Amino acid sequence: MDPSIVKELEAIVGPENVSTSVADTYVFGFDSSIHRHKADVVVMPVRTEEVSDIVKLANRHRIPVVARGGGTGLSGHAVPVKGGIVLSTRRMTKIIDVRVEDLYVRVQPGIINDDLNKVLMKRNFYFPPTPGSGKVATIGGMVANNASGMRAIKYGATRDYVMGMEVVLPTGELAHLGTRTIKNSSGYQLDRLIVGSEGTLGIITEITLRIMPVPGNKALVLAAFDDLRKAGQTISDVIAYPVIPSAMEFMDRTCIDAVISAFNVNFPHSEAIVMIELDGHLAEIADNMEIVEKIASDAGAIEVRSSDDPKEMAEWVAARKAVLPAMSAMPNKASVALADDMSVPISKIPDAVVAFHEIAKKYDIIIATYGHAGDGNLHTKFLLDVNDAKAWKRGEAAVGEVYAVVNSLGGTTSGEHGIAITKAPYMRKERKDTLAAMIAIKKALDPNNIMNPGKLFEWEGLILADLRYPAEVEEDGHPAEGFGEGVE
Amino acid sequence: MMAEFKPNRLNSVVDEMNTCTACATCLVTCDVFQVLQWDSSSPRGRVQLAYGLYTGEIEPDNSVLTRIYQCTKCGRCEQDCPSSVKLLDIFEAARHDLFEAGYRLEKYEKFSNKILTEGNPYNGEEPRWKIFGREPKERAEVAYFMGCKVAFQEPEMGRATIGLIEHLGVDYTLLDETCCGAPLVNAGVSDEEIRKIAEENVREIENRGVRKVIFSCPSCMMSFRDLYSEFTDLPFETEHEVEFFQNFGLELEHTDEKVTYHDPCHLGRHYGIYDEPRKLIARVPNINFVEMENTREKALCCGAGGSMKLADKELGIKVGEKRMKEADGRTVITACPNCKNNLKISGRVKGVSELLYENLKKE
Ligand SMILES: Cc1cc2nc3c(=O)[nH]c(=O)nc-3n(C[C@H](O)[C@H](O)[C@H](O)COP(=O)(O)OP(=O)(O)OC[C@H]3O[C@@H](n4cnc5c(N)ncnc54)[C@H](O)[C@@H]3O)c2cc1C
Ligand code: SF4
Numbered sequence: 142m143d144p145s146i147v148k149e150l151e152a153i154v155g156p157e158n159v160s161t162s163v164a165d166t167y168v169f170g171f172d173s174s175i176h177r178h179k180a181d182v183v184v185m186p187v188r189t190e191e192v193s194d195i196v197k198l199a200n201r202h203r204i205p206v207v208a209r210g211g212g213t214g215l216s217g218h219a220v221p222v223k224g225g226i227v228l229s230t231r232r233m234t235k236i237i238d239v240r241v242e243d244l245y246v247r248v249q250p251g252i253i254n255d256d257l258n259k260v261l262m263k264r265n266f267y268f269p270p271t272p273g274s275g276k277v278a279t280i281g282g283m284v285a286n287n288a289s290g291m292r293a294i295k296y297g298a299t300r301d302y303v304m305g306m307e308v309v310l311p312t313g314e315l316a317h318l319g320t321r322t323i324k325n326s327s328g329y330q331l332d333r334l335i336v337g338s339e340g341t342l343g344i345i346t347e348i349t350l351r352i353m354p355v356p357g358n359k360a361l362v363l364a365a366f367d368d369l370r371k372a373g374q375t376i377s378d379v380i381a382y383p384v385i386p387s388a389m390e391f392m393d394r395t396c397i398d399a400v401i402s403a404f405n406v407n408f409p410h411s412e413a414i415v416m417i418e419l420d421g422h423l424a425e426i427a428d429n430m431e432i433v434e435k436i437a438s439d440a441g442a443i444e445v446r447s448s449d450d451p452k453e454m455a456e457w458v459a460a461r462k463a464v465l466p467a468m469s470a471m472p473n474k475a476s477v478a479l480a481d482d483m484s485v486p487i488s489k490i491p492d493a494v495v496a497f498h499e500i501a502k503k504y505d506i507i508i509a510t511y512g513h514a515g516d517g518n519l520h521t522k523f524l525l526d527v528n529d530a531k532a533w534k535r536g537e538a539a540v541g542e543v544y545a546v547v548n549s550l551g552g553t554t555s556g557e558h559g560i561a562i563t564k565a566p567y568m569r570k571e572r573k574d575t576l577a578a579m580i581a582i583k584k585a586l587d588p589n590n591i592m593n594p595g596k597l598f599e600w601e602g603l604i605l606a607d608l609r610y611p612a613e614v615e616e617d618g619h620p621a622e623g624f625g626e627g628v629e
Numbered sequence: 630m631m632a633e634f635k636p637n638r639l640n641s642v643v644d645e646m647n648t649c650t651a652c653a654t655c656l657v658t659c660d661v662f663q664v665l666q667w668d669s670s671s672p673r674g675r676v677q678l679a680y681g682l683y684t685g686e687i688e689p690d691n692s693v694l695t696r697i698y699q700c701t702k703c704g705r706c707e708q709d710c711p712s713s714v715k716l717l718d719i720f721e722a723a724r725h726d727l728f729e730a731g732y733r734l735e736k737y738e739k740f741s742n743k744i745l746t747e748g749n750p751y752n753g754e755e756p757r758w759k760i761f762g763r764e765p766k767e768r769a770e771v772a773y774f775m776g777c778k779v780a781f782q783e784p785e786m787g788r789a790t791i792g793l794i795e796h797l798g799v800d801y802t803l804l805d806e807t808c809c810g811a812p813l814v815n816a817g818v819s820d821e822e823i824r825k826i827a828e829e830n831v832r833e834i835e836n837r838g839v840r841k842v843i844f845s846c847p848s849c850m851m852s853f854r855d856l857y858s859e860f861t862d863l864p865f866e867t868e869h870e871v872e873f874f875q876n877f878g879l880e881l882e883h884t885d886e887k888v889t890y891h892d893p894c895h896l897g898r899h900y901g902i903y904d905e906p907r908k909l910i911a912r913v914p915n916i917n918f919v920e921m922e923n924t925r926e927k928a929l930c931c932g933a934g935g936s937m938k939l940a941d942k943e944l945g946i947k948v949g950e951k952r953m954k955e956a957d958g959r960t961v962i963t964a965c966p967n968c969k970n971n972l973k974i975s976g977r978v979k980g981v982s983e984l985l986y987e988n989l990k991k992e
């Protein structure tokens with residue numbers, strides 16, 4: 142990086158908030174994905190004006206700018222694949238205004254989801270779309286990825302809560318999108334365009350979020366099945382009844398066996414477990430609990446348990462959360478983020494999981510499937526020997542087949558984690574008739590292509606690039622196999 | 630002298646580094662990261678730096694060294710990691726390989742040299758027992774291994790411990806001890822040097838026919854239990870003083886002092902010794918005890934572990950300040966001279982033995 146540009150950055154944010162050190166440029170090149178690429182310089186602004194000055198400078202010199210919140214993106218979102226400036230929002234953590242009477246809160250983008258909720262909970266309100274990474278993910282990162290969590294089935298995704306925002310556009314100008322009102326029909330909903338834009342259209346410097354009252358009581362129903370289809374039937378029947386649970390979580394046999402063997406969890410050995418969370422008033426919960434228990438039994442569950450005891454419920458939830466550590470405990474294999482969050486129509490979950498099992502067998506890898514079954518969003522964990530290039534290539538081929546299945550079932554590449562690098566080739570195929578529009582929007586807003594360049598539709602290569610693991614994986618020039626053209 | 634960096638010990642923790650899913654859970658509770666807010670100062674960042682050193686992608690320059698050593702080795706990250714990554718092994722391997730190749734922060738180098746040549750890092754010239762005016766006995770049932778910090782920087786803690794032991798009529802001796810070696814491990818000094826120290830200390834104790842060694846410093850105890858046992862048999866029991874004093878009755882005066890308790894990382898998180906110090910404090914009649922917001926497994930770090938203040942003194946003090954805020958003006962009781970030494974910069978602190986000793990009923 143040209144030292145004169147570093148000097149200018151120092152003049153904008155102060156020398157203590159700029160670093161070109163080996164340690165910082167290296168570490169700020171990683172996120173929670175399989176990729177990494179070194180940054181040239183890291184800056185930590187505090188105020189919107191500073192962000193604007195940084196972006197103007199970058200735009201003048203055609204330097205890439207990559208916004209970074211918690212660095213928990215799972216597909217390489219914040220990895221500066223073209224180098225340049227990593228702009229960390231860790232010092233932009235203010236809650237500007239809490240207006241429960243107007244149902245909104247205004248925040249800076251670097252505030253962490255759980256930190257915001259801690260403050261809101263004191264007023265009996267919250268921002269519902271808590272992701273699994275809520276302790277570390279920032280609101281800016283969540284908006285940029287349209288993140289959501291296990292309660293999306295009832296409470297929606299981040300996009301459903303964004304009322305407005307302030308954005309530094311790629312030219313450095315400031316734009317105020319959306320409003321602070323619940324309703325808004327005033328022209329293009331440009332705030333919605335920024336949601337899910339993965340840092341490619343501007344830097345969000347302030348967000349107005351809708352907030353909700355904290356729901357009351359909770360109960361859990363846990364149903365175990367000896368057949369995936371019976372689990373799928375239960376999921377569909379609960380929703381069609383209709384009972385809209387606050388969460389409906391799913392685990393396949395690979396996950397169940399892993400948590401039982403690693404942590405001796407008191408779960409039935411079975412093909413699938415569905416955990417259904419109900420919330421609301423006590424009477425409503427009691428009614429719904431009976432309905433859900435009956436649906437599960439009728440579908441042929443081998444065991445149904447219910448609880449409203451906070452301790453017992455916490456144990457079940459902990460067991461569900463133990464999937465990841467249980468996977469990590471498997472010897473000689475590491476859990477890697479590949480094809481990690483596809484969504485399918487809810488009723489297609491059993492088809493998808495059966496197909497994933499077959500693909501895992503074919504490529505001799507372990508694929509564990511779990512997820513937010515209530516909204517059709519599945520998570521797969523790929524377990525590979527990460528030192529072995531061949532295992533990676535088998536993994537890559539399996540990813541291609543997984544997405545072929547997902548698309549043939551009418552699903553989508555990413556339900557909540559976003560695209561960035563690891564899912565780019567598959568998103569490109571899935572959305573081929575909207576790519577031109579996306580590219581036109583990007584060009585209009587970011588003429589010099591400085592905002593998080595090289596991601597989404599711009600990602601040219603294969604997915605096993607810039608790996609943060611020791612294996613040397615050669616690219617063979619062909620996108621992953623198995624992805625049929627006949628995509629619906 | 631700088632040699633070529635070789636990932637000799639990092640080679641043995643590659644699987645641990647690969648197991649890290651980079652989930653960032655460990656960022657939440659690392660006090661160092663919470664103060665500095667640079668991702669490179671987080672546990673995950675340090676694992677990544679260790680990985681970069683292992684693959685040779687990064688040069689071990691000063692920025693890398695500083696980040697690697699800006700860690701108190703409090704173990705919170707390892708405790709909280711959902712994938713059970715052995716972070717402390719990774720950090721120690723990185724420090725070891727850096728030190729071995731001659732990539733050393735100046736202060737660690739000086740500190741280590743002093744320990745290796747003088748037996749302690751604090752310019753202590755006289756034998757420790759002399760400071761307390763008690764010559765070692767030829768033979769005794771119990772030995773008190775006071776450690777460098779107590780001897781040369783927190784002697785009032787030692788005086789209190791010795792006072793209690795004598796009050797209880799225990800057959801005990803002080804020792805001709807040398808630094809336990811923990812700061813050398815923190816620096817990354819080779820096993821060979823540490824083995825020599827281990828053998829020297831163990832021999833000194835063995836020769837006096839001692840059956841039980843008691844410690845004020847959890848890190849010294851950790852050196853004996855976890856490190857020395859790798860090199861040599863320990864022909865005696867080891868106990869922290871808060872465990873030792875459980876076995877005795879003490880008649881104590883009333884006090885209405887407002888106190889709280891800080892869990893030292895090496896005593897609590899590492900050995901699970903949480904109840905013993907609290908039980909001792911509760912023995913003081915009328916004492917006004919309130920827990921801090923984050924206690925036991927969730928206790929914040931004092932900021933002085935891992936010899937971190939050699940890498941970044943100001944950071945250590947800031948981490949300590951953060952901890953002391955939770956005391957909300959109460960006297961902080963703790964069970965580690967290192968914790969006391971750093972926390973007292975930001976408020977009133979005493980050791981458990983000091984609290985007990987000053988409240989002993991006068992006969
Ligand atoms: C263990 C784990 C569990 C997870 N669970 C979930 C889950 O349940 N649901 C879910 O949806 N996701 C989940 N994720 C993924 C991830 O946490 C989310 O995508 C989250 O929204 C990322 O937020 P972040 O602050 O870490 O963003 P980063 O990773 O730092 O950045 C993500 C993207 O947002 C952009 N960005 C960040 N801040 C700004 C800004 N101010 N302006 C413009 N662009 C910006 C970046 O450029 C990047 O493209 C999980 C991740 C992990 C590691
Ligand atoms: S908590 Fe464990 S797995 Fe997660 S980033 Fe930290 S070391 Fe890695």
Ligand code: SF4
Pocket residue numbers: 658659660661662671672675699700701702703704705706707716930
């Ligand atoms: S040991 Fe403590 S200070 Fe060091 S990285 Fe882990 S949590 Fe942070």
